[in-house]
Amino acid sequence: MDFSKFSRRDFFKLAGAGIAASTVSKVAMAALPEIVSTEQANTQAPLHPNTGRPYNPVVTLNGWSLPWRMNKGVKEFHLVAEPVLREMAPGMKAHLWGYNGQSPGPTIEVVEGDKVRIFVTNRLPEITSIHWHGQRLPNGMDGVSGLNQPPIPPGKTFMYEFEAKRAGTFMYHPHADEMLQMAMGMMGSWVTHPKNPKFMPVDRDFVFLLNAYDIDPGSYTPKVNTMLDFNLWTFNSRVFPGIEPIVVKKNDRVRIRVGNLTMTSHPIHLHGHEFQVTGTDGGWVPASARWPEVTTDIAVGQMRAIEFIANEPGDWAFHCHKSHHTMNAMGHDVPTLLGVKQGDLMKKIGNLVPEYMPMGETGMSEMTEMAEMMEMPLPENTLPMMSGKAQFGAVEMGGMFTTVKVREGLARNDYKDPGYFNHPKGTVAREVTNDLPPVERSQTTVPEGGMEMSVRKPMGDMKH
Numbered sequence: 001m002d003f004s005k006f007s008r009r010d011f012f013k014l015a016g017a018g019i020a021a022s023t024v025s026k027v028a029m030a031a032l033p034e035i036v037s038t039e040q041a042n043t044q045a046p047l048h049p050n051t052g053r054p055y056n057p058v059v060t061l062n063g064w065s066l067p068w069r070m071n072k073g074v075k076e077f078h079l080v081a082e083p084v085l086r087e088m089a090p091g092m093k094a095h096l097w098g099y100n101g102q103s104p105g106p107t108i109e110v111v112e113g114d115k116v117r118i119f120v121t122n123r124l125p126e127i128t129s130i131h132w133h134g135q136r137l138p139n140g141m142d143g144v145s146g147l148n149q150p151p152i153p154p155g156k157t158f159m160y161e162f163e164a165k166r167a168g169t170f171m172y173h174p175h176a177d178e179m180l181q182m183a184m185g186m187m188g189s190w191v192t193h194p195k196n197p198k199f200m201p202v203d204r205d206f207v208f209l210l211n212a213y214d215i216d217p218g219s220y221t222p223k224v225n226t227m228l229d230f231n232l233w234t235f236n237s238r239v240f241p242g243i244e245p246i247v248v249k250k251n252d253r254v255r256i257r258v259g260n261l262t263m264t265s266h267p268i269h270l271h272g273h274e275f276q277v278t279g280t281d282g283g284w285v286p287a288s289a290r291w292p293e294v295t296t297d298i299a300v301g302q303m304r305a306i307e308f309i310a311n312e313p314g315d316w317a318f319h320c321h322k323s324h325h326t327m328n329a330m331g332h333d334v335p336t337l338l339g340v341k342q343g344d345l346m347k348k349i350g351n352l353v354p355e356y357m358p359m360g361e362t363g364m365s366e367m368t369e370m371a372e373m374m375e376m377p378l379p380e381n382t383l384p385m386m387s388g389k390a391q392f393g394a395v396e397m398g399g400m401f402t403t404v405k406v407r408e409g410l411a412r413n414d415y416k417d418p419g420y421f422n423h424p425k426g427t428v429a430r431e432v433t434n435d436l437p438p439v440e441r442s443q444t445t446v447p448e449g450g451m452e453m454s455v456r457k458p459m460g461d462m463k464h
């Protein structure tokens with residue numbers, strides 16, 4: 001296993017930090033799996049297993065997979081619940097809670113039938129627990145604090161043990177002070193690979209979570225009581241243009257697994273290809289029960305795996321189709337002034353209300369330009385509402401938006417951003433000019449003396 005990219009902190013260092021010291025004796029601490037954590041927010045290379053049974057690893061979008069150790073046939077992981085600093089896109093960082101240095105926490109990958117032991121150390125200022133969303137397990141391992149277990153107090157380490165009985169896509173999240181802890185970013189993906197690596201094979205397998213935050217412009221910490229009016233709609237706690245592209249080789253069979261831990265549904269839409277939903281919360285969908293889609297709605301608490309053959313080269317948009325979810329923080333009380341001549345009205349109001357920002361006269365795109373022209377300063381730690389540039393100009397997106405980049409001839413393990421798509425000549429929409437192909441005009445002519453037509457009026461025989 002390649003640990004070199006992670007910052008390693010052994011348990012004795014943690015004990016030095018004061019929290020773990022009270023929990024278990026040094027002897028017991030030394031017996032726990034090493035804590036591996038990262039501060040990086042970019043997509044890490046897949047973790048190819050070199051212990052345990054073989055499988056084809058997933059790639060976590062803007063995330064990583066947690067290394068484990070084998071202990072007498074049991075796969076042991078160590079999760080640490082703790083405050084983290086997450087870069088949501090260059091220019092904005094958030095104070096979140098997560099696991100092992102990041103939000104979301106690392107992806108946990110196991111194989112169907114694996115015996116799994118997960119140590120959970122609580123470095124939060126309050127109790128927590130972990131629920132293993134979607135799994136078959138003993139009732140006492142389900143993680144609902146109060147119902148299935150006592151909560152994990154701050155500073156303590158608990159142990160979960162179960163067999164990964166069913167292959168599929170799962171999630172993990174706290175089930176103690178759940179609203180607050182999930183609003184703060186505590187969640188992660190879990191993939192149980194099939195026992196037989198030849199079962200439903202794909203060339204590239206991606207996973208990420210849909211999550212959402214309410215962070216006021218100019219601030220760093222999410223508001224935790226928000227129910228619907230979130231202002232940052234994220235893939236794995238990242239917003240466009242901070243979300244990395246999903247890079248695939250032409251003709252690859254691609255799987256993308258998505259779990260939704262927000263408070264609303266997200267119609268996830270892929271451009272340029274049709275896909276099938278091959279996995280749901282309950283497992284794999286038999287081939288005879290799948291149908292083609294270009295958008296699939298993922299409800300709250302659901303997981304979906306979609307699959308397609310990436311046979312159309314290009315930079316294809318992949319996003320939530322709720323248009324507010326492809327925007328970054330904006331005031332929802334922005335007045336609509338489409339068609340209103342604003343002149344220097346804005347400047348005048350701006351003198352009275354410094355943060356006043358109406359919708360533009362011809363649309364919102366204008367606002368981006370206006371803000372740039374007037375050099376309207378954004379508050380500190382705040383991303384533009386719509387941003388991102390590509391080869392043809394501003395993309396004017398934010399939030400839950402990225403691209404699937406399909407390219408010929410990539411190496412099997414190459415996930416690097418290949419840059420912009422090089423369009424074949426004549427395949428880009430363009431302005432109409434004089435070099436249009438000649439029009440074939442109809443040869444029909446009107447006979448001399450005009451044409452006789454009979455017209456039948458609807459309800460013509462009614463007398464008035």
Ligand SMILES: [Cu+2]
Binds near residue numbers: 265320321400
């Ligand atoms: Cu959405």
